[in-house]
Structure formats: C-alpha cells, structure tokens
Amino acid sequence: MSHKRIPKRKAAFAAGTVVALGAAAILLPNANASQDGSSNDAAAVAPKPLKATDASDLASQLQKLLGDAFAGSYYDADSRQLVVNVTAGNTSVVVQAKQAGAKVRVVDNSLTELAAGAKTLKDRATIPGTSWAVDPRTNKILVTADSTVTGAKWNTLESTVKSLGPDMATIKKSAGTFKTFVSGGDAIFGGGARCSLGFNVTAGDGSPAFLTAGHCGVAAEQWSDSETGQPIATVDQATFPGNGDFALVKYDDPATQAPSEVNVGGGQTVAIQQAADAEVGSQVFRMGSTTGLADGQVLALDATVNYPEGTVTGLIQTNVCAEPGDSGGSLFTQDGSAIGLTSGGSGDCTVGGETFFQPVTTALQAVGATLGAGDAAGGAGGDQAGGGEAGAGAGAGDEAGAGQEAGAGGDASASPGDEAGAGQEVGGEQAGGDVIGGQDTGNGQDAGNGQDAGNGQDAGNGTGDAGQSHN
Numbered sequence: 001m002s003h004k005r006i007p008k009r010k011a012a013f014a015a016g017t018v019v020a021l022g023a024a025a026i027l028l029p030n031a032n033a034s035q036d037g038s039s040n041d042a043a044a045v046a047p048k049p050l051k052a053t054d055a056s057d058l059a060s061q062l063q064k065l066l067g068d069a070f071a072g073s074y075y076d077a078d079s080r081q082l083v084v085n086v087t088a089g090n091t092s093v094v095v096q097a098k099q100a101g102a103k104v105r106v107v108d109n110s111l112t113e114l115a116a117g118a119k120t121l122k123d124r125a126t127i128p129g130t131s132w133a134v135d136p137r138t139n140k141i142l143v144t145a146d147s148t149v150t151g152a153k154w155n156t157l158e159s160t161v162k163s164l165g166p167d168m169a170t171i172k173k174s175a176g177t178f179k180t181f182v183s184g185g186d187a188i189f190g191g192g193a194r195c196s197l198g199f200n201v202t203a204g205d206g207s208p209a210f211l212t213a214g215h216c217g218v219a220a221e222q223w224s225d226s227e228t229g230q231p232i233a234t235v236d237q238a239t240f241p242g243n244g245d246f247a248l249v250k251y252d253d254p255a256t257q258a259p260s261e262v263n264v265g266g267g268q269t270v271a272i273q274q275a276a277d278a279e280v281g282s283q284v285f286r287m288g289s290t291t292g293l294a295d296g297q298v299l300a301l302d303a304t305v306n307y308p309e310g311t312v313t314g315l316i317q318t319n320v321c322a323e324p325g326d327s328g329g330s331l332f333t334q335d336g337s338a339i340g341l342t343s344g345g346s347g348d349c350t351v352g353g354e355t356f357f358q359p360v361t362t363a364l365q366a367v368g369a370t371l372g373a374g375d376a377a378g379g380a381g382g383d384q385a386g387g388g389e390a391g392a393g394a395g396a397g398d399e400a401g402a403g404q405e406a407g408a409g410g411d412a413s414a415s416p417g418d419e420a421g422a423g424q425e426v427g428g429e430q431a432g433g434d435v436i437g438g439q440d441t442g443n444g445q446d447a448g449n450g451q452d453a454g455n456g457q458d459a460g461n462g463t464g465d466a467g468q469s470h471n
Helices: 021-036 052-069 093-100 111-126 150-162 362-365
Strands: 070-076 080-087 101-107 128-134 140-145 169-173 187-190 191-195 199-202 207-212 233-239 246-251 261-265 267-272 282-287 291-305 309-317 330-333 338-344 354-357 370-371 412-414
Touching: 021 362, 052 070, 052 080, 052 101, 070 101, 070 111, 080 093, 080 207, 093 101, 111 128, 111 140, 111 150, 111 291, 150 169, 169 354, 207 233, 207 362, 233 362, 246 362, 261 282, 261 291, 282 338, 291 354, 291 412, 309 338, 354 362, 362 370
Parallel strands: 080 101, 140 169, 267 412
Antiparallel strands: 070 080, 128 140, 128 291, 187 191, 199 207, 199 370, 207 246, 233 246, 261 267, 282 291, 282 330, 291 309, 309 354, 330 338, 338 354
C-alpha cells in the first residue's frame, strides 16, 4: 500500500456498499420467477458463470433467502459457478437456489450443527497451535494442529474431534507453527517491530488513517515509514487477541492524502475500489513487505486460531504463503476488492502453509472507518477514494509506509481484470502465475526493493515470544 500527496479523488463510494448490484440482478428476477410460477423446472436452469466477487454477493443474498436450509457455499473457480449447500428435505429452497443461478448440493450437516461442533472444540480443545473452521466443500469442520501440538495435547485434540462423530470434523497436521506475521504492503516500523500497511482508510472523524494487524497495534503505539525515521502515525484502536486481529492507525499529519491502492512492487499499484467479503474457493492476492506478492485460494471462513498470545476468532483461512514481516498486509482480489489483513499462520513461502486473515469488512465496521482517502485538508467532508467499508487495523508487523513505497514506488496504477485465473492479466505483475503489475513476483520476492523484513524481531504483545510473532 502506498501513500503520497495527490489531488483528491473524484469517485466516491458509499461505505457499506459491498453487495454488487449485478449480483442482485442475478438473484432477484429469478427468485420472483419461481414465486409467480413462470418457471417450475429447476433442473432445466443451468448454474450461471460468475466472477468470484459476484458469487460472494449472490451467496450472501441466498443465505438470507434460504434461511436455516442454507449450509454454506463456495466458489468453483474451474466452472466459475457458485455452489450452495442446503440441508436434506428442503426441495423448495433447492428450486430457489437453482433459479437464482447457483449449483445446489444437498448435505447432511447444517450450519447450526457445525457451529455446535465448533463450540465443543472451543470448550474442550482450545490449545495453542490449533485452529478450526467450517469447510463448505466437505461440509465438515477442518481442524488443524501445528508441530507444537504433541503428546497429551494431541491426544486431547484427537479425542475431541472423534467425539463429534466421523462425519462432522477432520483433523490434519501442519509442519510449521502458528505465529503472527509482522508485515504487509508498505513496511511500517514501531517499537522494534516491523509490520505492513494494509489499506488506507478515512476514520470516522474524517482524518486519514490506515488499517493493519491488531497484534501490530498492541505492540507499539507509534509507527514510522522507515526503521530509523520519526513516527508518522499513531494507533487509535487495536483488537488482538479476541474478536479479530485489526487496528486503526491515524496519520499524525491531518493533511496526509493516502491513495486507495496496493503497492505491488516494480512501480506498479492496484487500485482498491471496494471492500468485499471472502468466498471459499476464490483466488486472492497478498502483498507483504517481506515476501512481496503471493496468491492462493480462500479455504474457509470464520476460522478460530489459537495463537500463543491468545485465541482469535472470525478469520479467513487460505493457502496463501506469508512470512514474518507480512503481518497487517493487504489481501485483495484481482478486480480491486479489499478482502483482508494478514494475521498469522504456519509455514513460509518456500514450503507453503496456512495463513489467516482478518476480514476487512468486519474491521471497517468495528472501527467506523471507510475505505480510501478523504479530503484530508478539509477534514471530514471530503471525497473518498475507493469504496465499501474501511478496515481497521494497526498490527505490529504490517507496513504503514506513509510516503514510502514498498516495491519500486512509482505512480503507475494497475487495472485489475475480472478473473484471477492462472496466467490471466490483472495489471501486469505475476503472482504465482497471475499477472498483476508487469513484473514477475512469485512467492518469496521481496516487495520493498529487497529491504530486509526484520525476520526474527519480536512483535509480541509485550511478552517475550509473542506467538512467534516475528517482525
């Protein structure tokens, strides 16, 4: 994420306008048709090809329409279709979902039953180094244990999973250890920690600010855009651990104008147009000051992660790699939607692993911010660059970089494409086969002109080894 003084943007998007009108148009006319009897043959209605962002919008609407029969959804990137799970014995809702354009799959476990299973795990197996989230593709709870979960801890976790029944949960081992990652788009520094700036936002009082990881926000109050520079931003709100991992950090200079874009290196940026909810199966991109640009898929939503510092709930689980220094960095889609802030996980960009992200929409709502830069000179009534909800978050380890660009720092703006399929252009730079800005950036390339991300530096919550929270 970059920031510099620029003319205020003219395009304004209302906060909270996350649901695309296109998706509403897909759902509502067909839903009405099913009610007025114009089409009763659900089998004749073929699932509609959708972009990932439109699939997420349609899923949200179907969840409201189908009620308790809705049992989760995911995006099938190969067929470009939304797959909706419904519980058995709900023939009428199957018709509604099909006529809305989704592919329907009848499953055994309802969301209520899966939530009860997750509560049992919380009550009996809240062990550091574990996580769990509902995987809609298997209609089960996916439980993950890192390499520290051994002996009695593993026995407790395994027995708890077995007690849920064979069709309720699965368990797998992760080779690494769960830890918070301090870093993101542009590097920020505070209290000996290094993090990444997530997204520039406008605070509720109209002042310029940015979001980063909450574990960064509790590690240091003031943040600089260089390791030895003067502070340029101060933490306003931070949540970690608990109900999220996000922080809102306000720029000290009220005249700062920070554009709504992500710096992907090589002088290229991706314009951020809106905030959106993640959809399982969709492709996402992560920018971090340590490893640069990486991509992968969303695996699960509403994940619970038991870090050494404490339990964090409501996260997005992905297979995107990350390393220390990437905390707080930007998770976004090819079409310029802000999705999340890097929290933590296991593994690295050499062997891979699991990485968890704070949803941007939730963070924005919690801190009362809007995505993009307002008219800083005029205070609260300025235009907002970008749209949707602005996330909160200053995490020890995300890049704040007011004025500094992580990458080559040019003004070029990448114009993301529609789909994130392998080899498809987003704007020019390759991230694991997809092009986002004109330069190959595979997993592991440093964004920030090779600047060392400070691996190994503690960014914990004032404790010695903050969940292996490296900077």
